[in-house]
Amino acid sequence: MTSEAKFHPTAEQLGGFARGTLTAGMDVVISAHVELCADCRSRIGSLEAEAAAEMLQAVPETRPVNKDFSSMIDSIVNHAQTQADEQTSDPVTEIHMLEHSVRLPKVLAKVASEGLVWKKLAGGINQASVTLDDQTQCEFLYMKPGSQVPVHKHQGSEVTLVLDGSFSDESGHYKQSDFVVRTANDMHQPASEEGCLCFAVLDSPLTFTKGLARLLNPLIRYRFRRATAAASH
């Protein structure tokens, strides 16, 4: 099922994955890519060894964070597993598309086993949202052959893992197992000639908690105060 990926998570994302400091949504999409990508599997192996060595040196600070995180992941996985057990003895392992079915990476099979509700969006796009944490928006996206997403710009970052088929935008052509990272203010218009199934994770567009985006916060607060002051006059 795997084809060699050309696009991979950033070093920062893989480092966060190895340390267990990512949101559950980001953890799931990277885990799915790592299952499909031998390169990233070996990089994760050495990053996890480094992270483990660091943790041993700084147990008091890192232990609570990692414990919370792993228990959160455990509860998601257990929850998915329990529901799958209740519903049927066969958990979801595939998503059926127009003319064929797509085998899912294990972690996404667990997510899909919770039940997917597909919604039709404009332009031949179908979307099934899933909730993995309160900081990301996660969704399976199916683009019909010949479909196009309207041009859009992100306030947060967006990560897209191609599960089947391919899509293109101004920056490239993405195929199965490619991990496409779009950061804040990137403008793009994805289109798919042959059709495409993806799993996408968006940082919440309303909160800026990390990196450069945080610099925008004072400006947003200023504009908000100005707007509310104007309204009260």
Ligand SMILES: [Zn+2]
């Ligand atoms: Zn990779």
